[in-house]
Amino acid sequence: MLSLKAVFAGYGGGNVLQSVDLECAEQTITCIVGPNGAGKSTVLRVISGLLRPSAGEITMDGQAIGDQAPDEILRRGITQVPQSHALFPAMSVHENVLMGGYLIRKNRRLLRDRLELVRERVPLVAERAHDHAGNLSGGQRRMVEIARCLMLDPKVILLDEPSLGLDPRSLAGVADLIHSLNQEGTTVLLVEQNVRLGLGLATHGVVMEGGKVRLTGTAAAIKDDPEIAALYLGGTRASPIPQNTPSTGPETTSV
Numbered sequence: 145m146l147s148l149k150a151v152f153a154g155y156g157g158g159n160v161l162q163s164v165d166l167e168c169a170e171q172t173i174t175c176i177v178g179p180n181g182a183g184k185s186t187v188l189r190v191i192s193g194l195l196r197p198s199a200g201e202i203t204m205d206g207q208a209i210g211d212q213a214p215d216e217i218l219r220r221g222i223t224q225v226p227q228s229h230a231l232f233p234a235m236s237v238h239e240n241v242l243m244g245g246y247l248i249r250k251n252r253r254l255l256r257d258r259l260e261l262v263r264e265r266v267p268l269v270a271e272r273a274h275d276h277a278g279n280l281s282g283g284q285r286r287m288v289e290i291a292r293c294l295m296l297d298p299k300v301i302l303l304d305e306p307s308l309g310l311d312p313r314s315l316a317g318v319a320d321l322i323h324s325l326n327q328e329g330t331t332v333l334l335v336e337q338n339v340r341l342g343l344g345l346a347t348h349g350v351v352m353e354g355g356k357v358r359l360t361g362t363a364a365a366i367k368d369d370p371e372i373a374a375l376y377l378g379g380t381r382a383s384p385i386p387q388n389t390p391s392t393g394p395e396t397t398s399v
């Protein structure tokens with residue numbers, strides 16, 4: 145469904161992504177893990193069109209999207225949930241969610257139907273409709289951020305570290321929501337520092353390091369990979385995967 149082939153991309157000072165290949169099949173949950181600076185967020189940016197690849201091919205349902213603008217990529221059904229603090233705190237939950245329907249604002253009927261769908265998929269949106277977004281807990285805000293993206297009924301959702309800053313109980317709520325969206329047919333690509341949570345939720349795993357994909361497989365296989373287990377999942381976690389770009393200096397991995 146979503147595919148990257150030999151993708152290179154960077155920010156002006158050379159390529160960060162060094163020939164990245166990635167496949168997300170329909171209705172899978174793929175989790176990208178890897179040390180800080182590995183290029184995980186850059187992969188999401190290049191898919192959502194915020195960053196243009198300097199080489200390689202990105203396709204959605206067989207159509208090239210690598211040269212498309214972000215709004216066109218949204219229309220093709222790929223949406224990125226923005227990093228935290230993306231809601232307007234003084235506006236209601238309802239108003240915040242409605243803004244996710246900006247691209248379809250002229251079609252009142254569709255907007256209403258979509259809102260109804262989102263309220264069903266994320267009950268919090270109905271329950272707390274008139275509360276200011278600023279009065280929600282961190283986990284509830286994250287759920288509303290995801291709900292807002294659902295106004296465009298995306299085929300693929302991109303999430304950059306959805307667990308960031310959340311307490312364990314909120315984490316469970318967000319993980320449940322991601323899982324239920326996937327069950328309803330949404331394809332999910334997420335980046336997670338919380339490797340245990342991310343791979344626990346995912347069907348497929350991708351390990352990145354130094355702008356390259358180092359390992360791909362089912363999430364279970366990645367979790368069971370002895371090296372990954374040693375580095376990320378308890379035991380000896382003291383040293384991150386050695387970087388193959390010494391010029392960037394030592395990197396740290398938070399788990």
Ligand SMILES: Nc1ncnc2c1ncn2[C@@H]1O[C@H](COP(=O)(O)OP(=O)(O)O)[C@@H](O)[C@H]1O
Pocket residue numbers: 155160178179180181182183184185186187392
């Ligand atoms: N806006 C930017 N401008 C310049 N360099 C950036 C920018 N964003 C990220 N980088 C660099 O790209 C590399 C990969 O970053 P990123 O994709 O954010 O890594 P990750 O999400 O895996 O921690 C890092 O070396 C980082 O310094």
Ligand SMILES: [Mg+2]
Pocket residue numbers: 184185186304335
């Ligand atoms: Mg990142």
